[in-house]
Amino acid sequence: GAGHPMKPHRLALTHSLVLHYGLYKKMIVFKPYQASQHDMCRFHSEDYIDFLQRVSPNNMQGFTKSLNAFNVGDDCPVFPGLFEFCSRYTGASLQGATQLNNKICDIAINWAGGLHHAKKFEASGFCYVNDIVIGILELLKYHPRVLYIDIDIHHGDGVQEAFYLTDRVMTVSFHKYGNYFFPGTGDMYEVGAESGRYYCLNVPLRDGIDDQSYKHLFQPVINQVVDYYQPTCIVLQCGADSLGCDRLGCFNLSIRGHG
Structure with a gap:
């Protein structure tokens, strides 16, 4: 609706x-590749992605059970072109990862990406498909260690959860x-588990x-992480709600500081 951020x-x-x-x-500048259902199912469940592909504002009354099961509603509403939107931003992150793997570029930016709350089986926090996880899975084809850094004011829970049990991706939020x-x-105290124990780092911050x-705080933490982990690729989620005056945030970062 009109009030949704x-x-x-x-x-x-x-x-x-x-x-x-x-x-x-x-x-x-590249026109983004449109991710397919198959691409999205590299992380998400087939049932969930099939639901996103089929649901629309015109037929959602017939999906009441699925809407609840997949956490689609107030925070993550159904809107016209929902699946195409997911396909484009996910495809852009996937294409960026492919360009990096093929050494076409050293830095790839997806202005529309970074939907870090989406889970394997459900939407969450305005996020439907987790393009970050899908992009990192592509990077792991060529890179032994990927470092993920998240500076959104909200914890990058979807990405952390996806890689909580592995040491091939270190998450820092x-x-x-x-x-x-x-x-x-x-x-x-959320530090990872099994093979991923101590490969998850969370830095809670004050208002x-x-x-x-x-x-x-940021520089010494990241410098030590990079020295210790020796990543071969770094993925950065630049959530703008950590900027001062953001309606959903409570930090006081300037555009220069955030950058």
Whole structure:
């Protein structure tokens, strides 16, 4: 609805900023590949992806049971073109990973990606398909160790959960934690399990953290992680809700500090 904070048309505004700041002159711009159901099922369940492909605002009354089962509703509503939206942003992340694997580029950016809350069997927190997990799975074909860094104000729970039991992906998340703040995970004692034990790092932060405080915390943590883990590829989720004045956030980072 009109009050929902996640609106796909905001991507057009991002595209306009990239054009008018001249950023496109410093990069190669690709039309995104559209991810198939098969691509999405590299992480998600077939039943869930089949539901996303079939449901629409016109027929959702016939999917009441599935809507509840797959957590699609208020936070993650059904809207026209839902599956195409998922297909495009997921395909862009998958294409970026493929370009990196084929050494076509050193850095790949998906302005529309980073939907880090989506789980294997359900939507969560405005996220339907976890393009990050799917992109990382592609990177793992060529890279022995992938480091995932998340600076969204919300904990990157979907990505952490996906790789919690492996040492091939190390997840590091800087986020607000506590006081029932969504998604309610990301305690510093969540460190991974089995082969992934100590390959999960959570850094809970206080309200109002500013650029200088964030930098003094972020840099030494990441420097030590990189020195220890020696990743062959790094994936960064740049959630903008950690910026000051964001309607869903409570940090005080400037655009320069966030960048």
